[in-house]
Amino acid sequence: MSKKYIRVALDAMGGDLAPAEPVKAAVEALEKRKILHMTLVGKEEVIRAELEKYQYPEDRLEILDAREVIEMAESPVNAIRKKKDSSIVKGLRLVKEGTCDAFVTAGSTGATLAGGQLLVGRIRGIERPPLAPLLPTAKGPVLLVDCGANVDARASQLVQFAQMGSIYMKNMTGIENPRVALVNIGAEEEKGNALVKEVFPLLKACEGINFIGNIEAREIPEGAADVVVCDAFVGNVILKLYEGLATMLLKKIKAALMSTIPSKIGALLIKPALKGLLKEFNITSYGGAPMLGLRGLVVKTHGNSEAVEIRNAIEQCIQFKKKDINGQFVAQMGLGAQKEKALKDPAQESTAQEEKGSF
Incomplete structure (x- = not known):
């Protein structure tokens, strides 16, 4: 060959x-x-x-x-x-x-x-290869790393996740200086469990990545970061909630648009815009999750x-x-x-x- x-x-x-x-x-x-x-x-x-x-x-x-x-x-x-x-x-x-x-x-x-x-x-x-899917956001795709491979990750491993995620996004999507964030329950450095408290200063000191601090899960769909770092337990919860919520919203929108004759007429008028929006947030367009x-x-x-x-x-x-x-x-x-x-x-x-x- x-x-x-x-x-x-x-x-x-x-x-x-x-x-x-x-x-x-x-x-x-x-x-x-x-x-x-x-x-x-x-x-x-x-x-x-x-x-x-x-x-x-x-x-x-x-x-x-x-x-x-x-x-x-x-x-x-x-x-x-x-x-x-x-x-x-x-x-x-x-x-x-x-x-x-x-x-x-x-x-x-x-x-x-x-x-x-x-x-x-x-x-x-x-140390450990993470599973890293791309997810749609309001400002383009975000890399979620890890979403399923390492439930009990160590701080040093999360640092490597951040490094690999940053390199991947820069080369695969063309983002020159990807914003890297750590998933936490608040923006403050002192918040979170033992793992995120340990990894925060390590990411802050890590050369070669653009670490912007902690990120709350609600900020992910807004496109607040390009690379989101977490252990696989947290990442898998985020991924499954993302997918389930998207499916539910699509069903609700479709049901609402088809509920009455006026809404059906309205659906025809907004169909081109809605089609483009659905395409933008279609997770299948990004392919699969690579093991980095x-x-x-x-x-x-x-x-x-x-x-x-x-x-x-x-x-x-x-x-x-x-x-x-x-x-x-x-x-x-x-x-x-x-x-x-x-x-x-x-x-x-x-x-x-x-x-x-x-x-």
């Missing part, structure tokens, strides 16, 4: 709408991006049956047969170790081996997080992802590779002397982690 391609593996069996939506996303992404090579991972006969619906460049699409699927209810670590023929494990191994640059899945979040660390491995010097700090890129999309979200996640992978985000992490976080070992020897650290059975 030519080295000119950016190589992305996609879990064709992961998620509620697999294999139809992942396969559709792969075909659409290949049509849009000539630099892309896709590997669909899953049951070969199922994938081929789905591909019969489409025309696609056969020289840029491969299938890797995987006979097992990790279910949502399974223990993540046990599933990664026992189901070696699963689409998630095989997809992650493609990244570990350097065959693919990135892996995208709508499958089990727990298995993806565990497998990312056990199989792909961390960049040397990174791994030696290769792993992106987790929603379990009910349709083709558009998966396709946008694939585009994330392309931009991540083109802009060498991992290289930026190493260069800007004081890991430069170890760059070659950190990024080009994925087997060493991940094997050690497997032996320890740790994250």
